Amino acid sequence: MRVAIVGIGLIGGSMALALKEKGFADWIIGVDANEAHQKKALELKLVDEILPLNEAALKSDLIILAIPVNAAEKILPALLNITDKQVLMDVGSTKEGLLKCIENHPKRGRFVATHPMWGTEYSGPQAAVSGAFKDKATVICNKEENDADAIELIEKLYATLGMHLVYMNAKAHDVHVAYVSHISHITSFALANTVLEKEREEDAIFELASGGFESTVRLAKSNSAMWVPIFMQNKENVLDVLNEHISQLRKFKACLEKENYDYLKELIEQANGIKRILK
Amino acid sequence: MRVAIVGIGLIGGSMALALKEKGFADWIIGVDANEAHQKKALELKLVDEILPLNEAALKSDLIILAIPVNAAEKILPALLNITDKQVLMDVGSTKEGLLKCIENHPKRGRFVATHPMWGTEYSGPQAAVSGAFKDKATVICNKEENDADAIELIEKLYATLGMHLVYMNAKAHDVHVAYVSHISHITSFALANTVLEKEREEDAIFELASGGFESTVRLAKSNSAMWVPIFMQNKENVLDVLNEHISQLRKFKACLEKENYDYLKELIEQANGIKRILK
Numbered sequence: 273m274r275v276a277i278v279g280i281g282l283i284g285g286s287m288a289l290a291l292k293e294k295g296f297a298d299w300i301i302g303v304d305a306n307e308a309h310q311k312k313a314l315e316l317k318l319v320d321e322i323l324p325l326n327e328a329a330l331k332s333d334l335i336i337l338a339i340p341v342n343a344a345e346k347i348l349p350a351l352l353n354i355t356d357k358q359v360l361m362d363v364g365s366t367k368e369g370l371l372k373c374i375e376n377h378p379k380r381g382r383f384v385a386t387h388p389m390w391g392t393e394y395s396g397p398q399a400a401v402s403g404a405f406k407d408k409a410t411v412i413c414n415k416e417e418n419d420a421d422a423i424e425l426i427e428k429l430y431a432t433l434g435m436h437l438v439y440m441n442a443k444a445h446d447v448h449v450a451y452v453s454h455i456s457h458i459t460s461f462a463l464a465n466t467v468l469e470k471e472r473e474e475d476a477i478f479e480l481a482s483g484g485f486e487s488t489v490r491l492a493k494s495n496s497a498m499w500v501p502i503f504m505q506n507k508e509n510v511l512d513v514l515n516e517h518i519s520q521l522r523k524f525k526a527c528l529e530k531e532n533y534d535y536l537k538e539l540i541e542q543a544n545g546i547k548r549i550l551k
Numbered sequence: 552m553r554v555a556i557v558g559i560g561l562i563g564g565s566m567a568l569a570l571k572e573k574g575f576a577d578w579i580i581g582v583d584a585n586e587a588h589q590k591k592a593l594e595l596k597l598v599d600e601i602l603p604l605n606e607a608a609l610k611s612d613l614i615i616l617a618i619p620v621n622a623a624e625k626i627l628p629a630l631l632n633i634t635d636k637q638v639l640m641d642v643g644s645t646k647e648g649l650l651k652c653i654e655n656h657p658k659r660g661r662f663v664a665t666h667p668m669w670g671t672e673y674s675g676p677q678a679a680v681s682g683a684f685k686d687k688a689t690v691i692c693n694k695e696e697n698d699a700d701a702i703e704l705i706e707k708l709y710a711t712l713g714m715h716l717v718y719m720n721a722k723a724h725d726v727h728v729a730y731v732s733h734i735s736h737i738t739s740f741a742l743a744n745t746v747l748e749k750e751r752e753e754d755a756i757f758e759l760a761s762g763g764f765e766s767t768v769r770l771a772k773s774n775s776a777m778w779v780p781i782f783m784q785n786k787e788n789v790l791d792v793l794n795e796h797i798s799q800l801r802k803f804k805a806c807l808e809k810e811n812y813d814y815l816k817e818l819i820e821q822a823n824g825i826k827r828i829l830k
Binding site: 389390391392393408409411438448449451452453455456457458459460461462463464465466467468469470471474477478479480481482483484485486487488489490491492493494495496499500503504507510511513514515516517518520521522523524525528529531533536537539540541542543544545546547549550 | 668669670671672687688690717727728730731732734735736737738739740741742743744745746747748749750753756757758759760761762763764765766767768769770771772773774775778779782783786789790792793794795796797799800801802803804807808810812815816818819820821822823824825826828829
């Protein structure tokens with residue numbers, strides 16, 4: 273099978289490696305607006321050739337969009353216009369806006385909306401890794417709107433990668449990821465800025481940073497080209513969660529200000545409930 | 552050398568393992584108020600024997616306090632009263648309050664205030680691991696108040712563990728750890744509570760949680776018996792950092808509310824500056 277991957281970064285590049293390794297793809301065509309990324313992707317053998325978008329699309333059986341969610345919104349309707357039997361899918365972090373763009377498109381059924389729940393804080397083709405995705409979940413949204421052969425192909429693709437599938441409508445997906453992914457990024461960005469601000473006064477501050485600090489700010493390395501569009505598209509949900517998070521932080525603040533250490537203990541024990549979920 | 556370790560949990564237990572492995576200690580005496588922990592520590596061979604506090608202290612050359620910071624404040628002056636040639640040290644996360652308790656004690660010089668910057672979110676003797684501490688930093692506070700033989704012994708101990716030393720006064724230490732450790736714990740606790748609150752409505756929310764979420768909430772497993780006293784003792788510094796962190800979060804909130812995506816991009820790029828520090 274010939275697969276076009278649009279955007280050969282962390283996710284697109286890792287997907288290219290996995291599909292080739294598993295024998296799902298015989299030939300991978302890379303599409304990328306960034307010339308340095310094109311070169312790097314060829315050099316790292318992530319892709320077999322680089323082509324312009326439309327040519328790549330017409331030459332492929334499957335087209336995977338692995339670009340920022342705002343770019344996907346622009347490209348997807350045009351791709352549906354020019355393709356026919358091809359199956360298309362995306363791997364983006366928000367879904368409602370994207371599906372809205374094509375809800376009345378006559379070839380809507382050819383596009384499968386997916387979100388593999390895997391990533392790292394790095395970006396670009398050099399961030400691509402072998403063995404990604406395995407044993408993680410992929411969300412497929414609004415499956416009932418898909419042509420039978422299209423959804424079947426994509427389900428097979430994710431099974432090949434060793435992922436398990438979770439079905440959800442786009443609206444529910446966007447709420448869920450606001451809680452389990454987007455808010456983590458905002459708190460990491462904000463925490464990094466809090467500490468970097470202090471560092472301007474005191475050089476030595478990071479000498480003491482250990483594993484705990486590192487894990488909470490790791491996501492603050494994530495790039496703005498990917499994350500600004502995600503926050504734009506999921507604005508309402510992210511704001512809801514962010515408000516809730518700020519009010520949870522205010523409870524800790526109030527405990528300290530009022531020296532209410534019994535309630536502080538209670539809040540911590542409540543948070544320990546996360547052990548049920550993270551083993 | 553005979554070493555008494557008071558509190559055979561994550562840190563005390565890991566310290567016991569390391570000191571034995573490196574040949575720094577020939578005999579380790581465990582002290583723990585919790586009978587289950589006493590039993591477990593013997594069973595896991597973290598310690599050679601269990602004794603009551605005073606007896607252990609008198610039988611040892613070195614006494615290490617690895618108990619919550621409020622408990623250390625109670626025990627330390629009494630231990631200085633009954634000991635003579637022994638060296639004492641702690642491994643706690645706050646220093647100003649503890650040193651205040653003994654500032655006029657005639658044997659002040661025998662106690663070395665230290666904070667090895669290593670830990671995990673787990674607790675109890677079963678959380679102790681071999682190979683901990685290595686290549687991390689240890690802070691030593693107010694070194695100039697120590698007897699020469701006492702500081703020399705402790706510097707040798709940390710060199711044996713493969714740690715590098717950072718010297719700081721207690722006040723500076725408490726500010727620094729508020730930034731690089733205490734605030735990370737508060738944001739993790741608050742983030743866990745934010746998401747657990749939502750989970751009450753929706754079972755499926757954690758099905759999608761992946762590595763990013765896991766790393767930002769990992770610290771929320773940390774136990775209240777250790778952390779409430781830390782927050783109590785470092786209240787003023789933690790409140791300062793928490794206020795700063797909430798105002799950083801509010802900037803993200805304002806960007807979303809006002810759809811000011813240029814400033815959002817700027818905030819994220821500013822946070823990316825953390826790459827300079829975390830490689």
